[in-house]
Each structure stands twice: as C-alpha cells, then as structure tokens.
C-alpha cells in the first residue's frame with residue numbers, strides 16, 4: 001500500500017539520517033531498495049513520476065533471485081499468496097503443435113520458487129503495510145559535487161531544490177534521470193524490431209503451466225498469474241502495425257493446430273480495447289555509478305522479455321545495493337558504490353546476454369529457420385537454454401562480504 005506524502009515532508013524525515021538518499025522511480029527496483037533501506041532504519045525519499053500507484057498491469061514470471069529481498073522484508077508469505085507456482089513450461093511449434101512440456105519449477109527448485117504474479121500484485125506485496133512516496137514528481141536537474149548531490153525535484157509543477165548524499169536512479173528502461181547522471185555517454189540498445197501487445201485471458205485449470213509458441217514472424221506467450229493468464233502476442237513491428245485484431249487473425253490462420261488455450265489468448269488480445277504495446281528493445285548503460293549516484297534496475301540494464309528475468313535481476317540488484325549501503329557512511333560511499341558495480345554489473349549483463357541470445361533464436365520470419373529451430377530444440381533442453389541463469393542462481397553474491405572487505409581496507413588506509 002502506497003502512502004502518498006509530499007516531497008518536503010519526506011525530505012524532513014530524511015534530514016537526520018547519516019546518508020540522505022533519494023530514490024527516483026517507484027517501480028519494482030525503486031520500491032524494493034527504498035523498503036529495504038527503511039527496514040535498516042534510514043528514510044530515503046522515494047519519488048514517482050506517475051500521478052498515482054495504478055499502472056497498466058502486466059504479468060511477471062519471477063525467478064528465485066527475487067527471494068532474498070522478499071525474505072529480508074518479511075514478505076515471502078504475502079508473495080506466495082499473491083502468486084502462482086510456475087511448474088511446467090510448454091513449447092509449441094510454429095504450426096501450433098505441442099512439442100514438449102518441461103518441468104521448469106523442478107529445474108529451478110534447487111534455487112527457490114519460480115512464480116507468476118501481476119506487476120500490480122507484486123507492487124502491493126512490496127509496499128506491504130505502507131510505502132511512503134511522492135507521486136507526480138521527477139528530477140529536472142542534478143549537480144554532483146564531492147560533498148553532495150544537488151537536485152531539483154518538480155512535484156506537480158512545483159520546484160524543490162534539495163541536497164542528498166546519494167541518488168538512486170530507478171526510473172526504468174526509458175529513464176530520463178539517467179541522462180542527467182551520464183551526460184552524453186551513449187547507452188547501448190538492442191532493438192529486435194519486434195513488438196507486441198500484452199492482454200489478460202481468463203484463468204483456466206492449468207495455472208501452473210506457462211507456454212510459448214515461437215512462430216515464423218510471430219510469437220505468443222501465455223504466463224499464468226493468480227486469477228488470470230497474461231498474454232503476449234507479437235511479431236515484427238512492420239507487421240504489428242496492422243493492429244491487434246488483424247495480427248491475431250492472421251496468426252490464427254497460419255496455425256494448423258489451434259489449441260483452445262491459444263485461441264482464448266488470441267481472442268483476449270484481439271478484443272482488448274486498448275492492449276499495452278511493448279516495443280522489444282533493451283538497454284545497457286556504460287557505467288552504473290559515480291561517486292554519489294547509482295543506476296538501478298532497468299535504468300542500468302533494461303531487458304528483452306525473452307528470459308523473463310528483468311524484474312528478478314532488478315530485485316536482486318536492489319537487495320545487493322541495500323546490503324552494501326548498510327555499511328556505508330559519507331566517507332566510504334563512493335568506494336562502496338564502485339565495489340557494488342564491479343560485483344553486480346557482470347551478473348546482470350550475463351542475464352541480459354542470455355536474453356539477447358534467446359531473442360536471436362526466437363525472433364525470425366523464416367519458416368525454414370522455424371523448422372530447423374524445432375529440430376534443434378528436440379536436443380536442447382530448457383536446462384541448457386537457461387544454463388547461464390542457473391549458474392547465477394547457484395553463485396549468489398553476499399553484499400556484506402562485498403562491503404566488509406572494502407570498509408576494512410578503508411579503515412587501515
């Protein structure tokens with residue numbers, strides 16, 4: 001539950017803190033880090049551009065790397081109650097035939113749960129019994145000096161000149177604040193030139209099973225959450241320009257087997273009066289930290305949806321950053337941020353590389369390639385396809401260890 005609060009009131013509460021922290025963006029990463037910092041006794045100011053907490057909902061398949069943050073916030077039970085366990089993953093051929101069903105829940109079970117949850121439900125879980133936030137607020141100017149970061153926050157058109165020790169930039173893949181921090185440094189973007197719509201199909205009796213159909217010039221994915229099934233239907237942007245109903249109809253006609261579940265998913269997209277359109281691009285910032293700022297979540301590395309891991313990595317990064325900051329004071333802040341980036345950036349980029357590789361495999365027009373891919377997929381297991389992600393899950397970082405080695409070093413200098 002969000003607790004809307006004016007920026008000035010939040011700033012007053014932050015003033016006595018040893019580190020005055022601003023978090024920009026109340027999405028998955030921003031809420032997670034703000035709530036973890038509050039759990040540790042600090043009072044970060046959390047601002048959000050949207051005018052309220054309602055967001056066009058979409059589905060998230062959340063990997064186990066989200067769990068340490070949920071555990072530290074004491075929210076694991078609420079999370080389980082608001083989500084469904086993702087046990088099976090079905091793959092269909094480009095003609096619609098079911099090729100295989102893999103026990104994805106069991107494959108990941110050594111590392112934790114793999115669960116489906118809507119974005120809105122996850123935000124409800126993360127905001128818990130209260131999450132102070134200022135809506136309708138953005139950063140319009142930012143100047144970093146060795147002593148502080150001076151920030152101009154515009155709240156409903158009113159400008160506030162404020163000073164912080166640290167600014168956490170978590171305003172998503174199309175971050176504006178990132179530009180203020182990085183100056184002109186270019187952000188690397190992979191554009192698949194595909195895009196598609198997100199809509200909700202009714203719940204059925206297979207809410208433990210997600211499925212995907214990788215077609216020739218089209219793609220549909222079904223991702224169950226509590227009470228419904230999130231659907232993504234996409235293709236090359238030049239084709240989706242025809243509009244959702246026409247694209248869905250063309251897709252249906254191209255199938256030899258139209259399973260009732262796929263049929264309902266296509267209907268859901270075609271009949272949604274205003275389905276959310278998602279252009280499939282990602283982004284990778286060249287650098288995450290300066291002495292007093294840090295990019296977090298999609299603002300640092302925004303993901304293609306292909307590995308279903310952006311939110312998981314955003315929550316993991318938020319947890320590691322909050323853990324490292326537990327050891328921070330003004331003296332060691334810049335060095336701790338550097339250590340955080342050195343430890344976490346390679347992990348996030350490995351996950352992002354995995355998403356990019358899957359996109360290379362998935363997004364094609366050619367029927368011949370689709371057939372060859374289906375032959376290859378008889379021999380490549382899901383375990384192999386997500387091998388790099390499973391390695392990340394096995395080799396979790398310890399934020400205390402990252403911080404302690406550095407802080408100990410600083411003290412003996």
Ligand SMILES: Cc1cc2nc3c(=O)[nH]c(=O)nc-3n(C[C@H](O)[C@H](O)[C@H](O)COP(=O)(O)OP(=O)(O)OC[C@H]3O[C@@H](n4cnc5c(N)ncnc54)[C@H](O)[C@@H]3O)c2cc1C
Pocket residue numbers: 024025026027028029030047048049050058059060061062063137138139170171172173174175176177198278296297298299303305308309310311312313314
């Ligand atoms: C359709 C869809 C399906 C997805 N499916 C999955 C999935 O299955 N599994 C998975 O792990 N990930 C998935 N993702 C990715 C996941 O949603 C993101 O990786 C995750 O939300 C990143 O969190 P974030 O906090 O960095 O960004 P966001 O959650 O996007 O939050 C950014 C916040 O910043 C706010 N904001 C923007 N600009 C400003 C500004 N200038 N000032 C203040 N606030 C601002 C925004 O309003 C928003 O609230 C999906 C994404 C989409 C779009």
